[in-house]
Amino acid sequence: MNDQNTTTTPATPAATQLPPDSPVRARILEAARTVRNTTPLAQSVTNFVTVNFVANAQLAAGGTAAMSYLPDDVLATAEICNASYINVGTLQPYFREAFPEIARGFKRLGHPWVLDPVAAGIGDTRTAILTAFRDTPPTVVRGNASEIITLATMWGLGAPFDKAYDGAAAASNADSNADGTDGHAAHGAAEATDVDITANRPQGVESVDDVDSARDAAVALARFIGGAVAVSGAVDLVTDGTTVYRLPGGSEYMTKITGAGCSLGGVVGTYLAVADPLTAALGASALYNQAGSAAGRKAHGPGSFQVEFLDALWATTPEQIAAAPITVESAR
Numbered sequence: 196m197n198d199q200n201t202t203t204t205p206a207t208p209a210a211t212q213l214p215p216d217s218p219v220r221a222r223i224l225e226a227a228r229t230v231r232n233t234t235p236l237a238q239s240v241t242n243f244v245t246v247n248f249v250a251n252a253q254l255a256a257g258g259t260a261a262m263s264y265l266p267d268d269v270l271a272t273a274e275i276c277n278a279s280y281i282n283v284g285t286l287q288p289y290f291r292e293a294f295p296e297i298a299r300g301f302k303r304l305g306h307p308w309v310l311d312p313v314a315a316g317i318g319d320t321r322t323a324i325l326t327a328f329r330d331t332p333p334t335v336v337r338g339n340a341s342e343i344i345t346l347a348t349m350w351g352l353g354a355p356f357d358k359a360y361d362g363a364a365a366a367s368n369a370d371s372n373a374d375g376t377d378g379h380a381a382h383g384a385a386e387a388t389d390v391d392i393t394a395n396r397p398q399g400v401e402s403v404d405d406v407d408s409a410r411d412a413a414v415a416l417a418r419f420i421g422g423a424v425a426v427s428g429a430v431d432l433v434t435d436g437t438t439v440y441r442l443p444g445g446s447e448y449m450t451k452i453t454g455a456g457c458s459l460g461g462v463v464g465t466y467l468a469v470a471d472p473l474t475a476a477l478g479a480s481a482l483y484n485q486a487g488s489a490a491g492r493k494a495h496g497p498g499s500f501q502v503e504f505l506d507a508l509w510a511t512t513p514e515q516i517a518a519a520p521i522t523v524e525s526a527r
């Protein structure tokens with residue numbers, strides 16, 4: 196037997212249930228209660244397809260909404276709210292300058308924000324915008340698997356990511372970003388010469404990858420931004436770059452309505468207005484899974500699901516959110 200072949204890809208680290216008395220659950224409970232008690236505003240600069248659903252979901256989750264599109268308006272609103280949400284789903288020519296200007300303003304203000312890199316990898320304008328965010332990174336990235344893989348590739352955090360979990364690759368990515376939360380300042384962007392950022396681009400706005408294949412990309416992104424990353428799918432994955440959490444639940448109807456992902460990004464913003472990035476990503480994802488499951492049991496199709504889902508977002512209690520099924524494993 197050839198010794199060189201004994202270094203095979205390590206198995207994904209063992210996952211265990213997050214215990215009921217975990218401090219992580221206590222923080223989710225506290226965040227959910229604070230949202231309900233304080234109705235925090237999270238502003239959105241979001242796509243024109245699902246803007247109404249994002250606002251309604253934020254309201255049903257316990258927060259409030261304000262949609263804004265011009266940089267001066269967005270930055271003025273950022274001064275009266277604790278978190279914002281940027282979603283690049285539908286672009287207009289002025290967004291090419293406006294989005295980077297808004298992100299620079301958020302950095303100047305120290306304003307936390309959530310990025311949904313919808314359709315990452317499609318079109319020069321979207322690529323220019325998403326690439327520019329590397330210098331003014333978000334606090335949380337929320338997207339589907341293909342979007343997360345493509346953004347991490349675009350930012351030069353290691354590639355290819357679309358393979359089974361590779362602990363060695365993850366460790367090497369960690370080393371290259373080992374300078375803490377400011378990793379983005381010290382790491383070169385992907386050179387267009389050797390990395391194909393279109394390899395994992397979504398099919399329009401739909402993922403072509405499963406959640407697990409975005410694990411290394413999510414961990415690398417979380418380390419780079421010094422925040423949290425939420426990858427959505429049948430079982431969601433949330434990471435702060437140190438620990439990987441997986442959250443089952445939701446409903447297949449969520450793939451048959453437009454805006455499940457966009458509105459989740461908005462509700463992560465709602466939670467980010469009152470909590471740290473990891474708690475915000477976990478809390479909003481847990482709420483979506485609990486509410487999605489409940490709504491799925493009552494719905495008769497995508498139309499009634501939307502109505503049931505908004506009602507379920509409203510009815511799900513902080514205790515139910517904090518008790519959602521979550522497994523935990525080391526990011527390695």
Ligand SMILES: Nc1ncnc2c1ncn2[C@@H]1O[C@H](COP(=O)(O)OP(=O)(O)O)[C@@H](O)[C@H]1O
Nearest residue numbers: 339427428429431444445446447449455456483
């Ligand atoms: N097959 C599925 N079963 C249950 N829930 C799902 C499924 N696919 C997506 N979801 C849920 O739908 C929401 C949006 O996720 P997703 O569809 O991946 O986002 P996007 O719309 O951005 O592609 C998340 O809360 C996720 O957990």
Ligand SMILES: Cc1ncsc1CCOP(=O)(O)O
Nearest residue numbers: 242244284400454455456457
């Ligand atoms: C259909 C569509 N086209 C551009 S943005 C958008 C909405 C995508 O919503 P989601 O990612 O939540 O499914």
Ligand SMILES: [Mg+2]
Nearest residue numbers: 313400456457
């Ligand atoms: Mg989406």
